[in-house]
Amino acid sequence: MPTEPLLVLFTQHPTTRQPSVVALSLDHKTAANYHACRCTSLPHCPITAVERGTSGGPLRAMRLGPPDLLPLSEALRARRGALARRGMIRVSVCFAGVEGRMEFAGLPCGCVVRTEGELMECLRRGHKGRLGLVKEMYRRGMVLWNQNRFENLVDVVGAADLRR
Ligand SMILES: [Zn+2]
Ligand SMILES: [Zn+2]
Numbered sequence: 001m002p003t004e005p006l007l008v009l010f011t012q013h014p015t016t017r018q019p020s021v022v023a024l025s026l027d028h029k030t031a032a033n034y035h036a037c038r039c040t041s042l043p044h045c046p047i048t049a050v051e052r053g054t055s056g057g058p059l060r061a062m063r064l065g066p067p068d069l070l071p072l073s074e075a076l077r078a079r080r081g082a083l084a085r086r087g088m089i090r091v092s093v094c095f096a097g098v099e100g101r102m103e104f105a106g107l108p109c110g111c112v113v114r115t116e117g118e119l120m121e122c123l124r125r126g127h128k129g130r131l132g133l134v135k136e137m138y139r140r141g142m143v144l145w146n147q148n149r150f151e152n153l154v155d156v157v158g159a160a161d162l163r164r
Contacts (some may be wrong), residue, residue, distance in 0.1 A: 004026065004027055006024065006026065006130045007023070007024050007026055007131075009022045009091070017099070020065040020066075021065075022063050022064075024088075025063075025120055025133060026131070028053045029053055029055075030056070030135075031047065032048050033053070036051060037049045037092060039101075043098070044098045045098065046101050047094050048092070048093070048105040049092045049093075050090065050092075050093065058088055059090070059091065060089045103126070104130055106108075106127045109128075119136070123136060134164050
């Protein structure tokens with residue numbers, strides 16, 4: 001089964017300067033909410049707000065602080081199963097400029113996306129940023145995985161029928 005992508009943010013407490021890592025699962029409901037910042041009214045908004053939508057509930061996120069930070073990969077792997085919904089509703093990422101935000105999460109483009117081709121065009125233009133690309137790659141991986149699983153199931157049923 002394809003591994004659900006994680007967004008890993010390196011953060012620092014503004015007063016204590018204590019470093020931490022916030023990791024959140026990019027499941028199908030987790031997306032940029034352009035209405036939670038000023039992206040819809042201000043083209044140069046440097047902020048991306050990541051949420052699971054109104055019906056999606058809190059983000060599936062975890063925060064790691066020292067001494068969990070090193071080695072980070074092991075810490076993430078070990079605690080991935082414990083991705084908890086601890087009431088983290090929104091993560092707002094503030095970039096130095098609009099370019100960073102565009103690269104990360106794109107913009108409220110208003111593209112009409114009814115077909116795979118239209119979606120690909122929107123992604124190709126960078127409207128959904130890297131966040132959109134990663135989510136689409138995961139979605140495709142899941143589709144392929146499910147197709148393979150279904151085909152294998154069909155083989156098993158076929159073999160069982162032959163033995164009768
Ligand atoms: Zn914004
Ligand atoms: Zn678009």
